[in-house]
Amino acid sequence: MADTTLRDIADELNVDISTVSKALNDHPKISDTTKLRVTKAAKELNYHQNKIAAALVKGASNLIGVMVPQTDEMFFSSIIRGIEEVVKNSGYNIIILQSNDQIEDEIENINILFQTKVDGILVSHAMETQQFDHYRQIIDRDIPFIFVDRYNTSLDTGVVAIDDFKGAYKAVSHLIDQGCRRIAHIAGRKHVHIYKERFRGYKQALQDHDLSFRDDMVVESNLKLEAGRTIARKFLKMDPRPDALFAAGDRVAMGAIQELKKQNISIPSEMALVGFSNEDFCSFVTPTLTSIDQHSRKMGQKSAKLLVEQLSNDENKKISQKTLLNPELIIRESSLQSQSGENNETF
């Protein structure tokens, strides 16, 4: 059954097709009576606007491209949720692309976005991306474009992320407050800006509390679970060994917990632990894991809002604004020296 078109409605009502179009779009110069007749007929014929045709003539697809490394990482899926919520209410839809954390896929995806003629783009870039020329094309084409979370400073685009420096700073300061003095850091890849920031926050917190920074107390990793196990083993062999671990991710922290438990190291008294991201499971594990909440859903919402705003801006004035959300330290058992069971305060 072929879809109803404007033509069908026009024929039905013996008016011109352009009249129908205008009536449906609530054009001011169409009489209320015709508007009524048209909307009625449209409903009867079960008409749905063909957005493809409209997009072609208007030069705007009402599509927003969203690219993340993978949809099935809690952090990204919740960003996506936030984006979808906002975007839909503004009449846009999102098309989702995954980079699988690989630059080749990223490049290919960007081409797809060009073909799809998306009106705007939201990206969290691949872990292994160190060279951002393919993103430059987006800017050259004047497509509104905002980085979410993982961003690159060399490009003049909008950015929505959390203040990773501050998050790390809060985490480490908290550990120091709890009496920890030899705090090690499980870092992410140092070419990724956000991980660099977390590392910087770690160092700064140490310095501000007159603790010395030591190179051998920092290990770079891919932040996966298995890495946490290995790295924990490594730290346990040190003498004196660290009395706390600040991990740049929850999964890698989880791996460390597993290893510590296996070796019967008590958490937090022998070694305290703070993760980063505040994934669901932080409150499920034993001991529950202190972490930094990144407000991922809000991050998605904010980036989408900014983008939509930019899109509705007549004078295509580029918003190359950087928005850093405030990270939140969620204190749980893994770092609380003064034990008090089900603690769960927020700072």
Added chain:
Amino acid sequence: MADTTLRDIADELNVDISTVSKALNDHPKISDTTKLRVTKAAKELNYHQNKIAAALVKGASNLIGVMVPQTDEMFFSSIIRGIEEVVKNSGYNIIILQSNDQIEDEIENINILFQTKVDGILVSHAMETQQFDHYRQIIDRDIPFIFVDRYNTSLDTGVVAIDDFKGAYKAVSHLIDQGCRRIAHIAGRKHVHIYKERFRGYKQALQDHDLSFRDDMVVESNLKLEAGRTIARKFLKMDPRPDALFAAGDRVAMGAIQELKKQNISIPSEMALVGFSNEDFCSFVTPTLTSIDQHSRKMGQKSAKLLVEQLSNDENKKISQKTLLNPELIIRESSLQSQSGENNETF
């Protein structure tokens, strides 16, 4: 900077626009030399096909609509991942819509999908949907359409899900094997087909092992964490109390674990536990949680494959096939009476 069009390439090369189109589409009747010239010019001018225009004339958008309750639930985000992988390799893209488990959003989303002229639709329906007329429109319009996981039997569509009956049966049989005799069930909403199936599997397993079924051993719930706590409290008050809990979801099982631990009930010796979905955190909690793996990513892949297949089928022969994947019991500490630490076998 306006995008390059076929016209630009044609002008550049002094050939007709239709020649360019054919050359780019590798049409057999175009000489290799012109193909070469055209592709070269296209690259130089940085041409990207306008899929919107192509979609309009071809009557196919190359878009596949995906609707899930929420993207930020592990299970759905991993379905989405699977879908995206398959679909991209077939030249399609996905647009994502969330129903927020509400029927109003569902109806609105379906209208959006009509407007976007998606070529096919993949849906996991909202928890609260009990009336499926809005889905019937999709069928009436001959849009290929497959249910993923949450499906309805009254509609003649394709279905990809796991065999929930079998999953529940495996879970309960396993508990019985472990010596449990009073097995309670935390069920999902009984109007949702998959939860009905899990309930059926539970009953059947009891019956096949000569255990009697009791109404008061089953509680229906929304499967959220908090519900798990409440329901566990309720079961703990029974006399004699259950020696095992089979939950239709991991989160609700998690809530139960929390309550049991709080009341110092030892797991699994005093009460064994099996969840459903095998979420990440199952292997993180203490004790690790036995669960049923649903192969969600594979589910996404399978449904996408089926849909794409159907789309490329010239004679629009509808695939109203039902594919049930085999659920996998992942045995962990929460149900293993013979304790052996880090057990993690697969059946």
Added chain:
DNA sequence: TTGAAAGCGTTACCAA
């Protein structure tokens, strides 16, 4: 207030 017609960028058919 309504109608006619051009045009968005492609594809596909028929003619050359």
Added chain:
DNA sequence: TTGGTAACGCTTTCAA
């Protein structure tokens, strides 16, 4: 093998 042209369904400008 290539060119011309209609058509996809809609919006928009100008004329009536």
